[in-house]
Amino acid sequence: MTDNSKSGAPxxxxxxxxxERVAHSASIGDSIRAFLDRIRSGxxxxxxxxxGLVIIWTVFSxxxxxxxxxxxxxxLLFDSSTVGIISLGIVCMLMVGEIDLSVGSVSGVASxxxxxxxxxxxVPAGFAILAAVAAGALIGFLYxxxxxxxxxxxxxxxxxxxLTFLGLQLYLLGTTGSINLPYGSPLVRFGQLMVMPxxxxxxxxxxxxxxxxxxxxxxxxxxxxxxxxxxxSTGIIxxxxxxxxxxxxxxxxxxxxxxxxWMFGLFVGLVLAMQYALxxxxxxxxxxxxxxxxxxxxxxxxxxxxxxxxxxxxxxxxAAFGGVMAASRLASSSQQAGTGDVNLNAIAAAVIGGTxxxxxxxxxxxxxxxxxxIQSISSGLTLLDLSSSLRYMITGGVLAIAxxxxxxxxxxxVSHGRA
Amino acid sequence: MTDRLQGAPATGEPVLSLRGxxxxxxxxxxxxxxxxxxxxxxVVALVGDNGAGKSTLVKILSGVHQPSAGTIRFQGETxxxxxxxxxxxxxIATVFQDLALCENLDVVANIFLGKELNPLQMDEVSMETRxxxxxxxxxARIPSVRVAVAxxxxxxRQTVAIARSLLLxxxxxxxxxxxxxxGVAQTAEVLDLIERVRDRGLAVVMISHNMEDVRAVADRIVxxxxxxxxxxxxxxxxxxxxxSAITGASNNSVSRxxxxxxxxxxxxxxxxx
Numbered sequence: 001m002t003d004n005s006k007s008g009a010p011x012x013x014x015x016x017x018x019x020e021r022v023a024h025s026a027s028i029g030d031s032i033r034a035f036l037d038r039i040r041s042g043x044x045x046x047x048x049x050x051x052g053l054v055i056i057w058t059v060f061s062x063x064x065x066x067x068x069x070x071x072x073x074x075x076l077l078f079d080s081s082t083v084g085i086i087s088l089g090i091v092c093m094l095m096v097g098e099i100d101l102s103v104g105s106v107s108g109v110a111s112x113x114x115x116x117x118x119x120x121x122x123v124p125a126g127f128a129i130l131a132a133v134a135a136g137a138l139i140g141f142l143y144x145x146x147x148x149x150x151x152x153x154x155x156x157x158x159x160x161x162x163l164t165f166l167g168l169q170l171y172l173l174g175t176t177g178s179i180n181l182p183y184g185s186p187l188v189r190f191g192q193l194m195v196m197p198x199x200x201x202x203x204x205x206x207x208x209x210x211x212x213x214x215x216x217x218x219x220x221x222x223x224x225x226x227x228x229x230x231x232x233s234t235g236i237i238x239x240x241x242x243x244x245x246x247x248x249x250x251x252x253x254x255x256x257x258x259x260x261x262w263m264f265g266l267f268v269g270l271v272l273a274m275q276y277a278l279x280x281x282x283x284x285x286x287x288x289x290x291x292x293x294x295x296x297x298x299x300x301x302x303x304x305x306x307x308x309x310x311x312x313x314x315x316x317x318x319a320a321f322g323g324v325m326a327a328s329r330l331a332s333s334s335q336q337a338g339t340g341d342v343n344l345n346a347i348a349a350a351v352i353g354g355t356x357x358x359x360x361x362x363x364x365x366x367x368x369x370x371x372x373x374i375q376s377i378s379s380g381l382t383l384l385d386l387s388s389s390l391r392y393m394i395t396g397g398v399l400a401i402a403x404x405x406x407x408x409x410x411x412x413x414v415s416h417g418r419a
Numbered sequence: 420m421t422d423r424l425q426g427a428p429a430t431g432e433p434v435l436s437l438r439g440x441x442x443x444x445x446x447x448x449x450x451x452x453x454x455x456x457x458x459x460x461x462v463v464a465l466v467g468d469n470g471a472g473k474s475t476l477v478k479i480l481s482g483v484h485q486p487s488a489g490t491i492r493f494q495g496e497t498x499x500x501x502x503x504x505x506x507x508x509x510x511i512a513t514v515f516q517d518l519a520l521c522e523n524l525d526v527v528a529n530i531f532l533g534k535e536l537n538p539l540q541m542d543e544v545s546m547e548t549r550x551x552x553x554x555x556x557x558x559a560r561i562p563s564v565r566v567a568v569a570x571x572x573x574x575x576r577q578t579v580a581i582a583r584s585l586l587l588x589x590x591x592x593x594x595x596x597x598x599x600x601x602g603v604a605q606t607a608e609v610l611d612l613i614e615r616v617r618d619r620g621l622a623v624v625m626i627s628h629n630m631e632d633v634r635a636v637a638d639r640i641v642x643x644x645x646x647x648x649x650x651x652x653x654x655x656x657x658x659x660x661x662x663s664a665i666t667g668a669s670n671n672s673v674s675r676x677x678x679x680x681x682x683x684x685x686x687x688x689x690x691x692x
Binding site: 228281282285289295296303360361 | 481483503507508520528532534535543545548565
């Protein structure tokens with residue numbers, strides 16, 4: 001440790017730039033070098049999933065050119081949204097270092113409640129949706145009680161829930177086994193047909209860039225006023241422009257086909273809201289803290305039980321909402337809803353997207369990117385006319401690779417002194 | 420040394436007053452009938468051998484453990500410390516021996532953990548400025564407050580933990596082995612800091628194994644042995660008396676050496692000073 005005194009240097013530099021041992025990236029070249037250093041030490045972030053996505057898309061578009069056509073991608077986004085919403089809940093659970101294995105069953109129960117109340121009992125659709133989502137919240141609360149009061153590991157509690165709620169779903173649907181939702185109803189049209197008008201999608205795609213520009217400038221001004229280093233205008237503009245260009249290109253391409261699904265818009269909106277909640281609110285900070293070091297969080301005065309409860313409730317609520325969306329996508333509440341690979345796809349998406357299984361690391365974006373990877377594989381293999389047996393095996397393999405990358409990166413981070 | 424009045428502040432109503440505190444872990448009695456008074460503007464050093472119950476006492480005061488018996492009075496009121504947030508809101512701040520930092524969060528996040536400004540839209544700029552102010556007050560050498568705590572050294576982590584305890588302007592600060600992981604310069608800084616905190620009228624309870632540090636800052640030295648009170652000393656008490664209170668044995672290397680010195684001084688009265 002260098003102990004030669006240097007505090008109180010005559011030309012007082014910015015508050016956070018007084019330590020001369022730290023290299024701060026000034027030019028773009030420095031930024032790139034810092035980025036490469038981060039990657040090398042195992043702080044991979046979103047990189048693996050983006051690389052994976054590029055590889056998968058290249059391979060499938062070579063094997064079958066239909067894969068990259070706008071309409072196939074629009075379909076892919078419709079399919080991604082339902083499981084993606086469920087996966088967003090899984091991100092919450094993984095953040096605090098726990099897991100929910102029953103999201104598939106919970107989504108199935110929600111779709112059954114929707115069908116029974118709406119179609120069989122004639123309850124207005126809005127109330128039926130609300131009841132289904134509330135049931136999800138209740139299930140999450142129940143898990144939280146099992147976890148907090150009885151110390152039941154989340155793994156076991158939700159495994160028991162998986163079976164229980166699958167049973168409840170079958171019970172609710174009764175002997176018919178499947179309830180068809182009325183075609184032409186707004187909910188089913190939302191799940192199958194409704195796309196944004198081109199102009200709306202173009203405007204919405206520009207919003208993130210504008211927001212980045214505005215908050216970037218405001219933060220930079222406040223940091224300068226407080227005597228802290230701040231991001232350069234070039235940096236802020238470059239980033240905002242890059243995001244806008246990418247978003248507009250995607251939207252323009254999708255608009256060549258049917259257009260951007262409203263359901264996907266809703267999913268992205270939920271992802272952004274969750275990302276804000278996780279990174280910019282006290283609740284989100286507490287989630288990271290509990291996932292990183294539960295005892296330290298408790299000693300800092302955080303109500304750890306309440307945080308766990310919020311994570312369980314959040315996860316099951318989103319799972320139920322995802323179930324409602326899936327029902328609207330399929331126009332039916334059936335015994336198959338939420339079974340099969342829904343559970344694992346939701347969990348795999350969060351992990352593939354870069355949210356750590358070990359808690360305290362991740363982001364809401366991982367649900368978005370992860371589910372696109374999973375659905376790309378599924379869609380690509382379907383286009384190649386491969387059976388679901390092969391699809392399962394390949395998706396399983398991709399999940400295994402994602403977890404290996406996560407574990408290796410974690411080991412590397414530990415040896416490089418990064419969290 | 421300094422010319423401050425030893426033991427002078429021990430007047431008036433104590434900030435913290437423990438009576439008959441006991442703590443059992445199953446069959447083990449970690450603490451039995453502990454009495455302790457701490458006054459404002461006073462540094463009380465808690466010393467004792469490993470397993471004497473020092474850390475258990477600190478954990479009771481910080482709300483991590485609940486006592487099996489006994490009463491805690493804080494600022495004249497009988498209080499129960501059910502959880503850490505209860506202790507924090509009363510104004511009892513703790514720097515734990517294991518520091519209790521979240522390694523996946525950065526320095527600012529750790530300092531403000533559980534007390535973030537503006538919960539719905541965290542005010543990162545104010546939090547970062549305040550963090551730098553706190554750290555600079557401690558003359559801390561932290562390269563950046565935006566790095567994860569995992570990448571900091573032991574001493575740097577200690578400083579972060581101490582900075583965090585000062586954030587809420589507490590009435591009483593508990594320091595569990597504050598200098599154990601620090602270098603020479605940083606130890607001096609922390610001891611200086613303890614004096615500054617005392618001069619601001621706060622009460623400080625400090626656990627340490629280092630008798631030199633204890634003598635340097637403590638107004639009173641309270642000895643625990645096997646979970647019981649085992650005497651109270653002023654900083655100018657002899658090492659011999661302290662060590663025998665801590666170990667419970669009057670025959671040990673320290674007392675033997677003192678005995679030899681005395682014998683030598685008696686034999687050669689002219690060579691001793």
